[in-house]
Amino acid sequence: MADMSMSHGSGAAADEVHPLVVRITHWVNAFAMILMILSGWRIYNASPIFGFRFPDQLTLGAWLGGALAWHFAAMWLLAINGLVYVVYGFASGHFKRDFWPIRPVDVWNDFRAALTFKLAHRLGTYNSVQKLLYAGVVFLAAAAIVSGLSIWKPVQFYPLTWLLGGYDFARIVHFLAMSGIVGFLVVHIALVALVPSTFVPMITGRAAAAHEGETTR
Amino acid sequence: MKRLRIGDIRPDIKQIERRAFLRQSLSLGALTMLTGCSLDNPAAPDFIDRVLKGMSHWNDRVQAAIFSPTRLAPVYPESAITKPFPFNAFYAEAQAPVVDGATYRLELAGMIADKRPWTVADLRKLPHESQVTRHICVEGWSAIGKWGGVPFHVFLERIGADKTAKYVGFKCADGYYSSIDMPTALHPQTLLALDYGDAELPRKYGYPMKLRVPTKLGFKNPKHITEIFVTNDYPGGYWEDQGYNWFSGS
Numbered sequence: 137m138a139d140m141s142m143s144h145g146s147g148a149a150a151d152e153v154h155p156l157v158v159r160i161t162h163w164v165n166a167f168a169m170i171l172m173i174l175s176g177w178r179i180y181n182a183s184p185i186f187g188f189r190f191p192d193q194l195t196l197g198a199w200l201g202g203a204l205a206w207h208f209a210a211m212w213l214l215a216i217n218g219l220v221y222v223v224y225g226f227a228s229g230h231f232k233r234d235f236w237p238i239r240p241v242d243v244w245n246d247f248r249a250a251l252t253f254k255l256a257h258r259l260g261t262y263n264s265v266q267k268l269l270y271a272g273v274v275f276l277a278a279a280a281i282v283s284g285l286s287i288w289k290p291v292q293f294y295p296l297t298w299l300l301g302g303y304d305f306a307r308i309v310h311f312l313a314m315s316g317i318v319g320f321l322v323v324h325i326a327l328v329a330l331v332p333s334t335f336v337p338m339i340t341g342r343a344a345a346a347h348e349g350e351t352t353r
Numbered sequence: 354m355k356r357l358r359i360g361d362i363r364p365d366i367k368q369i370e371r372r373a374f375l376r377q378s379l380s381l382g383a384l385t386m387l388t389g390c391s392l393d394n395p396a397a398p399d400f401i402d403r404v405l406k407g408m409s410h411w412n413d414r415v416q417a418a419i420f421s422p423t424r425l426a427p428v429y430p431e432s433a434i435t436k437p438f439p440f441n442a443f444y445a446e447a448q449a450p451v452v453d454g455a456t457y458r459l460e461l462a463g464m465i466a467d468k469r470p471w472t473v474a475d476l477r478k479l480p481h482e483s484q485v486t487r488h489i490c491v492e493g494w495s496a497i498g499k500w501g502g503v504p505f506h507v508f509l510e511r512i513g514a515d516k517t518a519k520y521v522g523f524k525c526a527d528g529y530y531s532s533i534d535m536p537t538a539l540h541p542q543t544l545l546a547l548d549y550g551d552a553e554l555p556r557k558y559g560y561p562m563k564l565r566v567p568t569k570l571g572f573k574n575p576k577h578i579t580e581i582f583v584t585n586d587y588p589g590g591y592w593e594d595q596g597y598n599w600f601s602g603s
């Protein structure tokens with residue numbers, strides 16, 4: 137991938153790191169995800185699947201009815217926004233250009249390089265670990281939505297619920313998808329904290345020229 | 354009786370303060386404000402409550418559109434029945450109402466041609482069906498049970514209910530009340546259940562009669578029904594009025 141450092145996320149202005157659609161859907165998604173996760177924890181607490189509950193103070197909704205109302209309101213924001221992002225990702229070539237290919241060898245090499253702080257962070261191009269994480273979280277979000285649909289409508293969408301192993305198992309799938317997303321979020325925010333110069337471009341779309349080719353050291 | 358001194362309660366105050374602090378620092382700024390107002394005071398709805406209510410009404414319409422009058426809830430073999438089937442209500446099992454089957458009368462009201470009340474014996478003379486289906490609670494747990502009784506569409510036909518009306522409402526011996534949409538009321542699996550398993554419905558499961566709706570969440574299955582009415586005016590429900598989604602279809 138010799139041309140990687142030259143290809144920016146989009147065919148637009150050369151200094152555009154993130155296209156507008158990606159930036160808007162990213163922050164709408166972050167907001168919707170947080171509403172879904174925090175209200176979901178409260179719903180989980182009403183009938184825990186495993187031997188623990190989430191601290192009520194960390195949850196959204198004040199009581200089960202409130203949490204469900206939040207969850208079933210924010211799900212529309214999450215799903216519609218996610219759809220816009222995925223359609224854009226495929227139609228514009230953003231996914232193919234920036235998330236693909238993901239080769240296990242590259243992931244391993246980049247992962248080792250990152251651990252030894254030898255991995256250069258080039259704004260506008262994702263290394264293989266990032267590609268894997270981003271494609272992975274898009275998959276997890278889709279899994280959360282599909283499993284969510286199957287436990288919301290286990291009769292009307294019965295074939296879907298059946299595919300996911302029935303109502304009770306689909307609940308577990310839904311929980312695991314949430315857990316994976318929370319895990320991603322922890323790593324994701326830690327990495328942004330480690331390389332803070334990535335933060336402003338996710339809002340403005342542009343990087344200060346001096347930051348181009350910056351390394352994490 | 355021990356007198357309370359301020360020293361006794363101070364640790365609690367500290368703990369409450371600490372908890373409030375934790376909550377403020379952890380719930381991400383703006384979300385702190387949101388958590389305070391989540392349909393937890395129906396008497397004084399604020400802006401967020403109105404948004405959530407609006408979305409809930411939207412979800413009622415979406416669910417009515419998704420609902421298929423012919424798609425059946427999955428049925429299970431008797432070996433899949435959950436034992437013991439859980440008791441659930443807004444009170445403890447010991448507080449379940451005691452209804453005298455001999456004097457019991459099911460009252461009818463609203464858009465119904467023949468409003469004569471029904472005795473248990475009369476209800477038992479109607480066609481009887483039983484089914485093993487999954488009861489899904491709004492809390493997330495589920496359990497499989499077997500209910501037997503009169504297909505509700507047969508009963509609605511018999512009493513001359515106006516099937517073009519929007520709602521069928523229920524009033525119960527324990528003060529509970531709820532309502533469902535007409536298409537769900539006419540669904541082939543919706544039952545006026547008189548039996549649980551192969552025996553008469555016991556007190557804890559809703560004696561003498563409950564509505565069994567396998568296409569809706571558990572709280573839309575009122576027990577100990579004493580009155581059924583048909584109406585076009587939204588009747589709400591015990592939980593629905595507090596903020597649970599009204600349609601709550603499965």
Ligand code: HEM
Nearest residue numbers: 158162165166169170260270273321324325328334335338
């Ligand atoms: C809540 C769930 C979140 C999810 C699922 C998520 C997911 C993603 C994804 C998939 C991308 C790649 C976007 C693309 O190129 O198409 C991305 C990029 C990014 N996200 Fe998030 N994100 C979340 C929250 C956050 C938060 C809270 C922050 C802020 C701390 C953040 C900061 C960033 C930044 C700075 C980038 C660009 C990284 C780079 O240029 O290397 N994200 N995120």
